[in-house]
Amino acid sequence: MLNIKTAWRSILKTKSLSIIHILGLAIALGSAIILFLTARFELSYDSFHKDVDRIGLLYSKSQPERGVEYNTSMPAPLGPLLKKELPNIEAVTRIANGNVVIRNGSKEIESSNKFVDEEFLSILSFPIIKGDQKALNDLGNIVIDESMAERLFGSLDATGKQVEVYIQGTWIPKTISAIVETPPNNSSLKFTSLIRFEQKPNYQDDKDRWDNVNHEVIVKLKDGKINEQKFAKEIRSLTQQYYKSNIENLKRDGATADKDGQYFSLQIIPVADFHLSNLGIANGPSASFPWILLTIAGLIVFIACSNFINLSLANSLLRSKEIGTRKTLGGTIKHLVVQLWTEAFLLCIIALVFGGLLAWALLPEYNASMNYRLTILDIFSPTNLLIFLGIFLVITLIAGGYPAWKIANSNIIHSLKGGSSVKSSRIRNTLTVLQFVIAILLIVSTIVISSQLNYISNRPLGYNKSEVISIPIGSGIDHEDALNRMRVALEKESWVKAVSGSDVNMGLGNDGTSRRSVFGFNQDNREITTNYMRIDYDYLKTLDIKLLAGRDFDRSFATDTNSVILNKKMAEQLGGIDKVLGTQINLNGKSLVIGVIDDFNFQDLRKKVESLTLSINPSVFSVDYIFVRVETQNLSETLANVEKIWKTVNPKATVAISYLDENTQNMYKDDRRFSGIVMVGTGIAIVISCMGLFALALLTINRRVKEIGIRKVLGSSIASLILLLSKDFIKLVGIAFLIAAPIALWMMNKYLEMYAFRIGIQWWMFALAALITVFIAWSTIAWQTLRAARANPVDSLRDE
Numbered sequence: 112m113l114n115i116k117t118a119w120r121s122i123l124k125t126k127s128l129s130i131i132h133i134l135g136l137a138i139a140l141g142s143a144i145i146l147f148l149t150a151r152f153e154l155s156y157d158s159f160h161k162d163v164d165r166i167g168l169l170y171s172k173s174q175p176e177r178g179v180e181y182n183t184s185m186p187a188p189l190g191p192l193l194k195k196e197l198p199n200i201e202a203v204t205r206i207a208n209g210n211v212v213i214r215n216g217s218k219e220i221e222s223s224n225k226f227v228d229e230e231f232l233s234i235l236s237f238p239i240i241k242g243d244q245k246a247l248n249d250l251g252n253i254v255i256d257e258s259m260a261e262r263l264f265g266s267l268d269a270t271g272k273q274v275e276v277y278i279q280g281t282w283i284p285k286t287i288s289a290i291v292e293t294p295p296n297n298s299s300l301k302f303t304s305l306i307r308f309e310q311k312p313n314y315q316d317d318k319d320r321w322d323n324v325n326h327e328v329i330v331k332l333k334d335g336k337i338n339e340q341k342f343a344k345e346i347r348s349l350t351q352q353y354y355k356s357n358i359e360n361l362k363r364d365g366a367t368a369d370k371d372g373q374y375f376s377l378q379i380i381p382v383a384d385f386h387l388s389n390l391g392i393a394n395g396p397s398a399s400f401p402w403i404l405l406t407i408a409g410l411i412v413f414i415a416c417s418n419f420i421n422l423s424l425a426n427s428l429l430r431s432k433e434i435g436t437r438k439t440l441g442g443t444i445k446h447l448v449v450q451l452w453t454e455a456f457l458l459c460i461i462a463l464v465f466g467g468l469l470a471w472a473l474l475p476e477y478n479a480s481m482n483y484r485l486t487i488l489d490i491f492s493p494t495n496l497l498i499f500l501g502i503f504l505v506i507t508l509i510a511g512g513y514p515a516w517k518i519a520n521s522n523i524i525h526s527l528k529g530g531s532s533v534k535s536s537r538i539r540n541t542l543t544v545l546q547f548v549i550a551i552l553l554i555v556s557t558i559v560i561s562s563q564l565n566y567i568s569n570r571p572l573g574y575n576k577s578e579v580i581s582i583p584i585g586s587g588i589d590h591e592d593a594l595n596r597m598r599v600a601l602e603k604e605s606w607v608k609a610v611s612g613s614d615v616n617m618g619l620g621n622d623g624t625s626r627r628s629v630f631g632f633n634q635d636n637r638e639i640t641t642n643y644m645r646i647d648y649d650y651l652k653t654l655d656i657k658l659l660a661g662r663d664f665d666r667s668f669a670t671d672t673n674s675v676i677l678n679k680k681m682a683e684q685l686g687g688i689d690k691v692l693g694t695q696i697n698l699n700g701k702s703l704v705i706g707v708i709d710d711f712n713f714q715d716l717r718k719k720v721e722s723l724t725l726s727i728n729p730s731v732f733s734v735d736y737i738f739v740r741v742e743t744q745n746l747s748e749t750l751a752n753v754e755k756i757w758k759t760v761n762p763k764a765t766v767a768i769s770y771l772d773e774n775t776q777n778m779y780k781d782d783r784r785f786s787g788i789v790m791v792g793t794g795i796a797i798v799i800s801c802m803g804l805f806a807l808a809l810l811t812i813n814r815r816v817k818e819i820g821i822r823k824v825l826g827s828s829i830a831s832l833i834l835l836l837s838k839d840f841i842k843l844v845g846i847a848f849l850i851a852a853p854i855a856l857w858m859m860n861k862y863l864e865m866y867a868f869r870i871g872i873q874w875w876m877f878a879l880a881a882l883i884t885v886f887i888a889w890s891t892i893a894w895q896t897l898r899a900a901r902a903n904p905v906d907s908l909r910d911e
Contacts (some may be wrong), residue, residue, distance in 0.1 A: 112855055131806045132419055133462045136885045139415030140466030142795050144499070146408035146788070148485045150493060152400035156297045156386035161236040165201075167379035168388075169193075169328040172697070173357070184324035184629055189353075190228065193330060195351055201333040202230040204706075205308045207326035210403070212277040212587030212763075213285075213304060215263045219277075221586050221765055222259060222304040226311040226326075230244040232289070234331045235382075236299070241270045242289025247307055251287035254305040259289050259592030277587045279312040279733075296484055299385040313732075321353055322631025322638070330379070336681070338672040339383040343371070343405050350377050356638035400785060411550045414796055416506055417542040418803030423455070459507045459535035468849070481784050483642040521856045523672070540843060546800045547706040547847035547884060548854075553793035554861075555855035559872060560786045563863060564869045567779060573711025573720075574617070575655035576748070580753050581616055582737040588761050592734040594647060596760045597737050606742040606749055611653040612734035614645040617713065628732070630724070632698045634685060641681055641722040644713070650725070651676075651708065652784040653740045660688050661706030663828045664727050672728050676706040681722035698724060699731055716868040738771070746770070801891045804840065808892040812836060829897070836896040837889060842887045848881050855880075 160166060170183045190205040197327050207226040212219050225231075228249040230253070232239065239246070260269040268291055275282040285306070294301050308326075351358065354375055358866070359749060361374040368374050380388055387398040471487040478485055490499060582597070584590045585780050594612045601607045614628070630643045650656070651663050660677060664671045675698065677691065685691040688707045695701045710720040741749045754768055812819075819832060827835075856872060862868040 114617070118777045121694065126420060128444075128806060129458060129804055132422065132458045135418050135464065135802050136459060136462030136476070137416045137465035137469060138795060140463055140503075141469030141473065142792070143408040144466060144487075145485070145504075146404045146792075147484065148489050148495070149481075149500060149788075150404040150408075151489070152297060152483065153387065153401040153404075155383050159236060159295065159297070160382055162331065163382055165332045165334075166234060166382040167332075167337040167342070168382065169330065170378050170380060170384055172369070172373075172376050172378050173361060174369055175361060175364065179369075182629070183326070183327050185326060185328045185518040186321045186324050187326070188319055188321060190328050192349065192353070193328070193346075197345060199333050199345070200330050202234050202331045204228040204231040204234055205326050206231070206329060207308065207311050210233040210586050211306070212585075213253075213263060213824045214258070214275040214277070214282065214587075218263060219587055220259065220262050221719075222255070223302055224304045224306060225300065225302045226308045227305050228308050230331075231305060232291070234329060237294060237298075238292040240267060240292060245287030247305060249286075249288065250307050250309060251284070251286055252307070253285040254289045254291060255287055256291050256303050257304065258285075258293050259303040276386060277342055278306075278308065278310060279591055283310070288482050288584075290835065291679050297386075306372075322632075322640075324629045328504065329382070336606065337379055339379055340519050342379045343373075343376055346377050346864070347373070350375065350482055356633065357631075357640075360638045361513045364453055383908060388548075391620050403785070404788065409790060410553070411796055411799065412502075412506060414546045414799045414803070416509055417546050418799060418806070419455070419458075420509075420630075421430060421539045421542050421803055422806050440489075451744045457505055459503070463503060480787065482780070502800070539807070543804070543840075543843050544847045544850070546803065547844050547888070548794050548851045550793070550800050551848055551851035551880055551884055552855050553789065553796050554883055555851070555876060556878045557790050557793045558879060559859040559870075560789055560862070562876070563866065563870050564779065564782055564786055567716045567782075567866070568776060570716065570868060572775070573656065573709055576617065576771040576775050578741050578743055579654065580739040580741060580750060580751070580768055581618075581771050582739070582757055582768045583616070584735055584737060585761070585764055588764055590735060591729055594734050594737055597739075597757065600756050600760065601739055604752070606744070606752075608739065608740040608742065609649050610654040610739050611650040612647040612737045613650060615713065616736045616774060617771055618653070620776035621779075630790055632696065634696055639684060639696075639722075641684075641724045642713070643698075643731070644728065645728070645734060646725050647727055647734055650738075653738045655740075656711055657709040659707045659709050661692050661704070663706060670703070671705070673700070673706045674703040676708055676725040677704055678708050678720070678723040678725075679710045679719055681724060682707045684722050699726070699728065702726070712868075717866050719867040797887060801887060804888060804891045808836075808840065808896070812896065828889060833844075833893075834894045837892055840888055840892055841885060844884055848877075848884065852877055883895055 123228075150842050157163065168183060169185060169189075170181055171185075173180045173182075185205070186341045187205070190203045193200055194203045204227050209224050209226050211222050211224045215220050227247065229245075233244060242254070246252055253274065255263070255269065257267060260267050263269065263274065266271065269287050269290060274285050274287060276285050277283075291305075293303075309318075317325070323458055340746045354377075358375045369376070377501050384398070387400065467487065467490075474485055474487060477483065489495060538715060584593050590612075599609045601610050629640060631638055631640045633639070648663075649662050651658060652851075654839070663675070664674070664676070668674075675696070677685070679688070682688045682691050682704075685696065691704050692707060693704065695703050708725075712720060713723060714721070725814060739753055741753070749771070750768065756767065757764060819836075822835075859872055863872070
């Protein structure tokens, strides 16, 4: 208790320094709490499933001539084949997205639906409120979540009740066989209803086709954890048998085998890695995202700890006589260490309290801007609390214990003379350099990431996304009829330039979905794979896509429903524009190639432009989106007018329409979230570094006050004194830049590798980072150095 009272008096004695100690640590700990909770949340995805280590997602890995390609989309026959041929597979489910409308009497509600196999609920642990895991054994059953039950019936008493489901233009009667809990926030799979996979649109056409991939496959092993290498070997014979043509084509096209000698292979990824895999099903951030968050948190805390140590060591001179006196009066090193560490511990505890309050205050705004649902109570889960308290104790021991030990071991004679035997200048300089290395790394990262985001936001995509409105048609209405009625209504308006439709949205619209269909076919004894897009007349005109050769789809040609338009990439895959134009390809029967368009980015800019085939054949897919090109005047009013017309066509429409340029930006919301966190982390790191530099400069100048007075008496100018007092700090910043620059170059090159379309790292980015750092450092110490240089030398030379 005496130690605590003495420590508290000592803290109050040096209020300014104590405030800087507490403020720096509080900001660091508050930031670290938020980043820690974010990282833990991202890493917790899908961990709630029972037997989580035995569940995995299938994906394919191919080795084209340049690079490696991954794909989670699988053919319909694969799932049942795996269950039949691989003895260690306990259960298999295929999963396909497909929103539907569920009707109970006069009440119709659109549902975020998954088409799945009967073993879905036995593989994945979505808690069943009513019913059991066999709820999908009957094709006539439907499973809904608790939110859908409440919306349809006003209660959870819904099992056994009849509803109708609108699928591909038909109302199908269904029996509610189970109600499950709404999937938690940390689930990669979100749904409000489950229907058997066999009732997916076009299932009968796809069930035996190996060249049409449009869904995911999840398996559960009978025993043993998911072992990716072992599974790849077990499935290799099936892969070579059923993907033989794919493998031969890869070899023919100059592919290179992987380390196992495979050109094409089926792989598996554990369920716990779904969210961060970037393979497709999870639509989450990159696998490095949570670790980057933890790294930023660690760097910020390191800077705060460095400040704590630096200021404690720098302040030791002011307390040297006190320490010397205590030793002379019999104080042991152990006693002094305990006393000094108690002071540090009290400061850390106060900082932790303020840091927690800061995190609590900032979390609502953070959640709103970053699209999370974190609460400060999350830190009190047993695992999180144990981890964070352990980290806090380490911080306290390092930040408080090391300076306490160094100061307590100082020489008594030097201490009583008012000097210090602590050889700490090298340590202080090292820590200061490391702080600015971190700050420069974060500044360069912010500049590069912001430049890349600006590049992908403004790069031409091969189509004109401006002034184009995207309308998700949704379920419960005939899509072709909806498009035709909208076209008739809109073409009467003078502000409408063109109307068309597609089964694929460009970007990520307000319906939250983004789909992709891949077809395969044999052409001239080669297996060809292409992305397939169902469009409607005037699609090229509406999106302003350049036609390189041939013609567009034309209503005057009745045969155009059996014709296709290829992008340049696809034409080159088939031998070139001149060779393929006017010929037939073996896609969906015989399809005549009537045109070739320039390549455009129908996927995000992380991916290269892939082969694409456009068709207006309504028997393959229906249109799911309507696109409207409008005049540039009064865009908000135009959007409202289109919404009003859309409501007359589809009164039950629930999803808001949007502009296409908004949709394309939505594809990069995770990138912007990452950029925002790095930017805020950079700002926090700079603020804490400057606080430490400010206090360190103040203590340094106070120790050199007599030297400054003597120099002024001897004729030194104010400018020369400012240079004298500043140069050591600026020199440290220069050393930090030399260390940080190559590290930042390597880091940012690794970051940019995730984009197929990316900027180059330029010299000015490093120059700007250096200028920012020097300016901030000099601004931090300038006022103090100026005040010291202008002080009256008589005051500084007066004898004590």
